[in-house]
Amino acid sequence: MVEKIKINKNWCKKCGICIAFCPKGVFEGQPGQLPKVAKPEECTGCKLCELRCPDFAIEVRSDDNE
Amino acid sequence: MQELLDKYFRKDKLPHIWCPGCGHGITLGAVVRAIDKVGLDPIKTTVVSGIGCSSRAPGYMKFDTLHTTHGRALAFATGVKHAKPELNVIVLTGDGDAAAIGGNHLIHAARRNIDITTVLFNNSIYGMTGGQYSPLTPTGKLATTAPYGNIDQAFDICKLAIAAGATYVARGTVYNTTQLIGLISKGIQNKGFSLIEVITHCPTVYGRRNKMGTAVDMMKWQKENTVNVKAAEKMTEEQLKGKILVGELYSDTRPEYTEQYTKIIERLQKEGQQ
Amino acid sequence: MSEKKPILMQGNEACAKGALAAGVRFFAGYPITPSSEIAEILSEELPKVGGRFIQMEDEIASMAAVIGASLTGSKAMTATSGPGMSLKSENLGYASMAEVPCVIVDVQRVGPSTGGPTAPSQGDIMQARWGTHGDHPIIALAPNSVKETYEVTIKAFNLSERFRTPVILLLDEVIGHMREKVVLPDQESIEIINRKKPTVPPEEYFPYEPDEDGVPKMASYGEGYRFHVTGLTHDKTGFPNLSPGNTDYVIRRLHEKIEKNIDEILMVEEYFMDDAELAVFAYGSPSRSSLSAVRKAREEGIKVGLIRPITIWPFPAETVKKAAQKVSKIIVPEMNLGQLLGEVERYAKSDAEVIGLNRVDGELITPQEVVDKIKEVL
Numbered sequence: 258m259v260e261k262i263k264i265n266k267n268w269c270k271k272c273g274i275c276i277a278f279c280p281k282g283v284f285e286g287q288p289g290q291l292p293k294v295a296k297p298e299e300c301t302g303c304k305l306c307e308l309r310c311p312d313f314a315i316e317v318r319s320d321d322n323e
Numbered sequence: 324m325q326e327l328l329d330k331y332f333r334k335d336k337l338p339h340i341w342c343p344g345c346g347h348g349i350t351l352g353a354v355v356r357a358i359d360k361v362g363l364d365p366i367k368t369t370v371v372s373g374i375g376c377s378s379r380a381p382g383y384m385k386f387d388t389l390h391t392t393h394g395r396a397l398a399f400a401t402g403v404k405h406a407k408p409e410l411n412v413i414v415l416t417g418d419g420d421a422a423a424i425g426g427n428h429l430i431h432a433a434r435r436n437i438d439i440t441t442v443l444f445n446n447s448i449y450g451m452t453g454g455q456y457s458p459l460t461p462t463g464k465l466a467t468t469a470p471y472g473n474i475d476q477a478f479d480i481c482k483l484a485i486a487a488g489a490t491y492v493a494r495g496t497v498y499n500t501t502q503l504i505g506l507i508s509k510g511i512q513n514k515g516f517s518l519i520e521v522i523t524h525c526p527t528v529y530g531r532r533n534k535m536g537t538a539v540d541m542m543k544w545q546k547e548n549t550v551n552v553k554a555a556e557k558m559t560e561e562q563l564k565g566k567i568l569v570g571e572l573y574s575d576t577r578p579e580y581t582e583q584y585t586k587i588i589e590r591l592q593k594e595g596q597q
Numbered sequence: 598m599s600e601k602k603p604i605l606m607q608g609n610e611a612c613a614k615g616a617l618a619a620g621v622r623f624f625a626g627y628p629i630t631p632s633s634e635i636a637e638i639l640s641e642e643l644p645k646v647g648g649r650f651i652q653m654e655d656e657i658a659s660m661a662a663v664i665g666a667s668l669t670g671s672k673a674m675t676a677t678s679g680p681g682m683s684l685k686s687e688n689l690g691y692a693s694m695a696e697v698p699c700v701i702v703d704v705q706r707v708g709p710s711t712g713g714p715t716a717p718s719q720g721d722i723m724q725a726r727w728g729t730h731g732d733h734p735i736i737a738l739a740p741n742s743v744k745e746t747y748e749v750t751i752k753a754f755n756l757s758e759r760f761r762t763p764v765i766l767l768l769d770e771v772i773g774h775m776r777e778k779v780v781l782p783d784q785e786s787i788e789i790i791n792r793k794k795p796t797v798p799p800e801e802y803f804p805y806e807p808d809e810d811g812v813p814k815m816a817s818y819g820e821g822y823r824f825h826v827t828g829l830t831h832d833k834t835g836f837p838n839l840s841p842g843n844t845d846y847v848i849r850r851l852h853e854k855i856e857k858n859i860d861e862i863l864m865v866e867e868y869f870m871d872d873a874e875l876a877v878f879a880y881g882s883p884s885r886s887s888l889s890a891v892r893k894a895r896e897e898g899i900k901v902g903l904i905r906p907i908t909i910w911p912f913p914a915e916t917v918k919k920a921a922q923k924v925s926k927i928i929v930p931e932m933n934l935g936q937l938l939g940e941v942e943r944y945a946k947s948d949a950e951v952i953g954l955n956r957v958d959g960e961l962i963t964p965q966e967v968v969d970k971i972k973e974v975l
Binding site for chain 2: 622623625644645647649651653654655657658659661662663664665666667668669670671673687688691818819820821822823824825826827828829836837
């Protein structure tokens with residue numbers, strides 16, 4: 258089951274929190290840049306990135322409820 | 324996230340005004356998730372705030388919202404709750420708003436044990452006004468009004484609330500968002516005065532001036548400098564030095580203020596009929 | 598209808614009873630001489646009618662709680678004296694900006710500062726007008742008897758509901774504490790005004806979109822309107838809008854809301870003014886001494902009249918302008934150093950000379966003093 262991760266580019270303020278704290282290193286980039294979903298296949302759907310995103314800019318959707 | 328946004332947020336007001344990496348967005352997310360977890364009806368829930376960065380939070384929430392004067396959120400909220408006890412009342416406030424100018428209202432709301440859930444966004448600084456120190460700024464830290472290092476001692480606002488009579492007091496960090504959501508949820512469910520202190524961060528003025536690095540670094544700092552209150556029971560004085568206790572710090576039951584008053588009304592109405 | 602028996606009633610009690618007659622359902626206050634009786638009586642009476650009382654930790658909190666309660670739909674009130682008014686001023690300004698109906702009773706005592714808690718004064722008149730910062734309108738009413746305190750308290754609630762504004766009731770220690778025989782009107786005969794409620798569903802509701810009279814309809818918390826209230830300059834949506842255009846518009850609308858409807862607000866009595874060559878302009882306690890003085894002077898053939906405003910703010914400018922064309926002099930007795938004198942001069946301009954009669958010793962102005970002043974200026 259591959260998690261689909263969407264980032265709202267209009268709201269994301271590029272703080273780098275998702276990049277730093279994703280337990281699986283799914284995101285890549287530096288603070289000041291839009292995070293890149295580099296390894297979506299690694300995503301376990303834990304949604305910590307959603308919880309910790311200050312901008313409500315990340316949506317993690319598992320395939321079944323697409 | 325999308326369901327939460329649709330149900331609880333005024334999406335047209337986003338993106339919010341907070342700086343990149345500011346912890347307030349994370350805290351607001353935790354508040355909304357706690358409301359969702361408990362299942363509060365937004366129509367019967369009023370969110371009140373004072374003045375400051377944190378106090379802009381209700382503006383983004385699709386509830387009855389009240390953005391009041393600096394320090395007075397709890398006094399306004401007391402009026403809302405006491406006049407219409409059926410409403411759930413949540414106060415979102417900051418360290419300056421609640422512990423400085425609002426301190427008197429905080430201790431009295433706790434003393435009354437009125438059913439209000441207060442979430443205190445503690446980023447140790449007055450952010451909105453540009454970086455002055457607050458009653459929760461640690462000693463020694465720098466601020467625009469403490470250029471030689473803060474000589475004040477900070478409150479332990481949780482102990483203060485417990486001593487004043489609050490019946491649920493907890494402290495969490497934005498780093499451990501899952502725990503924070505749980506703590507806020509229990510605060511909402513508490514039929515009495517609840518205070519949840521949120522250790523959050525201001526990278527723009529507090530972090531930069533005190534060389535604490537980026538928002539990421541400040542969240543790592545939260546992880547390394549906090550200890551769960553249960554784990555702390557098995558730790559030595561030495562190990563606990565400088566650590567901040569997080570988790571549920573106090574929970575008790577005491578008659579709730581507005582319910583006590585409703586009993587008076589009911590008694591008088593019964594006597595009135597005799 | 599059976600002839601109602603007069604009862605002996607204290608001014609503060611009449612204020613509390615008038616509030617109950619007006620439909621007050623929430624009181625938040627803090628003990629202060631000389632207004633505490635209002636709180637005490639309402640703490641006893643409110644729960645009997647399903648209303649709620651709370652003694653807050655200070656006057657700032659009291660004013661805040663009143664606003665919070667009003668936003669849930671309750672008619673809400675507080676009562677205090679000068680020192681409390683000083684503390685309440687910031688939140689009173691919030692009520693003006695957020696257009697929240699509420700009544701604030703100021704039983705004036707000698708100031709400044711702690712002053713003379715049990716002595717009457719009219720030293721808070723300008724505080725009632727400008728106590729809080731910024732260009733804001735205000736309505737302030739001043740009864741001069743126990744019975745009138747009852748009636749004017751009802752009027753204060755009606756005006757606050759009608760115009761979504763705080764209304765200040767200006768008593769003084771004498772009016773608050775004296776007792777008089779009173780025959781109160783029957784509840785059915787009293788006109789009660791409630792705030793205009795929205796007639797549209799939540800999605801179409803703008804909390805600050807005014808009707809043509811300048812007054813927006815007001816929803817209550819808990820009804821599903823999920824609206825936002827803030828002290829920040831806001832637009833019709835209730836959300837902050839600090840653009841120059843909107844900022845100018847909001848401040849002017851708040852003022853026009855009162856000025857455009859001034860004839861619903863102004864209450865002024867006139868005695869013996871038809872052929873008057875001289876006038877006395879007095880309000881509150883001094884207006885009673887002034888009336889007996891004017892009667893006495895009339896007996897001695899002096900053509901003097903009395904203008905007695907009940908509405909202090911907005912100031913009855915037209916009344917003064919008109920009177921100044923008729924009389925040569927206007928005497929203004931006040932228990933302060935001339936706080937409304939300036940306003941009378943402002944509108945009398947050069948048409949009439951305005952002369953103050955001022956006591957700040959905590960004693961009432963006596964009729965004889967007014968008679969002497971009338972003769973002095975003849």
